[in-house]
Amino acid sequence: MHRLAASLVVLVPLISLAQATTPPATATLGTSRCAVKLSVALTGRSPDAALLANPNPQAQVDALLQGTAFIERFSRFVNARFNDEPGAASVEDAAYHLAKHVMTNRLPWSDMFLGATRVDLVNNNVSIVTDANGLGYLRSPAWLKRYAGNEEQGVKLSTAYRILNNTTGISLTAAVVVPGLDVSAAGRRNAACAGCHYDSWFALDKVASVLTKRVGTGDAMRFEAPTAGPQQLLGKTIADDKALVTALVNSPDFEFNVCRVAFGFVHGRNELACEGPLFDRCVDAFRTQRTMQAAIATLTKDASFCREGSTP
Numbered sequence: 001m002h003r004l005a006a007s008l009v010v011l012v013p014l015i016s017l018a019q020a021t022t023p024p025a026t027a028t029l030g031t032s033r034c035a036v037k038l039s040v041a042l043t044g045r046s047p048d049a050a051l052l053a054n055p056n057p058q059a060q061v062d063a064l065l066q067g068t069a070f071i072e073r074f075s076r077f078v079n080a081r082f083n084d085e086p087g088a089a090s091v092e093d094a095a096y097h098l099a100k101h102v103m104t105n106r107l108p109w110s111d112m113f114l115g116a117t118r119v120d121l122v123n124n125n126v127s128i129v130t131d132a133n134g135l136g137y138l139r140s141p142a143w144l145k146r147y148a149g150n151e152e153q154g155v156k157l158s159t160a161y162r163i164l165n166n167t168t169g170i171s172l173t174a175a176v177v178v179p180g181l182d183v184s185a186a187g188r189r190n191a192a193c194a195g196c197h198y199d200s201w202f203a204l205d206k207v208a209s210v211l212t213k214r215v216g217t218g219d220a221m222r223f224e225a226p227t228a229g230p231q232q233l234l235g236k237t238i239a240d241d242k243a244l245v246t247a248l249v250n251s252p253d254f255e256f257n258v259c260r261v262a263f264g265f266v267h268g269r270n271e272l273a274c275e276g277p278l279f280d281r282c283v284d285a286f287r288t289q290r291t292m293q294a295a296i297a298t299l300t301k302d303a304s305f306c307r308e309g310s311t312p
């Protein structure tokens, strides 16, 4: 023990001296490995010859973020994150189509939820339609039907949850319905249900009550104006889906979730506790620039991205 401790005393200054004089060999990935990591993370492909030969691959982040390979990969990632499974038809994957549009045009990420657009079929092609009455993809006909749910009075609990999940990242697992369970609005006020359905900031029944109501099913499905009147939600009086989504997008949870999504895309995991300062820089960059690109660039231009041990 004593000998070990003594030799450590000698070793420690030697190690720090070695780090100080030869940084790239120990701490930093070589430039070619950095180029590979960057290219795979952003585009899913190996780097081209120019990137591989670049003495500072991270200087190419902005160029990579303009490329179609990145935009395609990121839009698919977002779609997988915002939906539990792929849609039955492409038009149902509204988040994928609008993400491509938002990223290609370098629009603020909030346009995903608040932009004057809808995702719709035009001559059988999935299109981004300019629509003064649009709400990002959240009023797209196929998406509304996909998430209309089956609640007996047409209360769109499924839509309510999807809006909350896609804007803030909140993740809930719906209760398992067993025969005899009272799933009506009255039943959902029971202690086992009210936590998610009435009592929390994300109270699904209150959120759903400001949305339109589903009438009918399948091809006959249509939506009627809400009748419950404005609700107290998120510290505000909220009357409709637009006010709801606006309040969600203006919340700190939204900015936080943008960087969560960016982290998930770049690293395939959530941020670690020790990455708090980097996460904060990501949120700051998003707050000033408003684009998803700003968040992703913060993470991939950071020195830590091309350091040993930064891969999970």
Ligand code: HEC
Binding pocket: 148, 149, 150, 151, 155, 156, 157, 158, 159, 161, 162, 172, 173, 174, 175, 181, 182, 183, 184, 187, 188, 190, 192, 193, 194, 195, 196, 197, 204
């Ligand atoms: C942990 C949170 C949570 C709890 C507790 C919970 N639910 Fe839910 N509930 C959800 C979520 C999330 C959804 C939306 C699921 C979806 O469609 O994506 C949902 C949806 C529903 C729906 C609508 C289904 C549809 O297809 O439209 C009913 C009805 C429902 N819950 C009843 C209940 C009842 C009854 C209880 C108590 C026994 C309960 N829930 C407890 C989270 C919860």
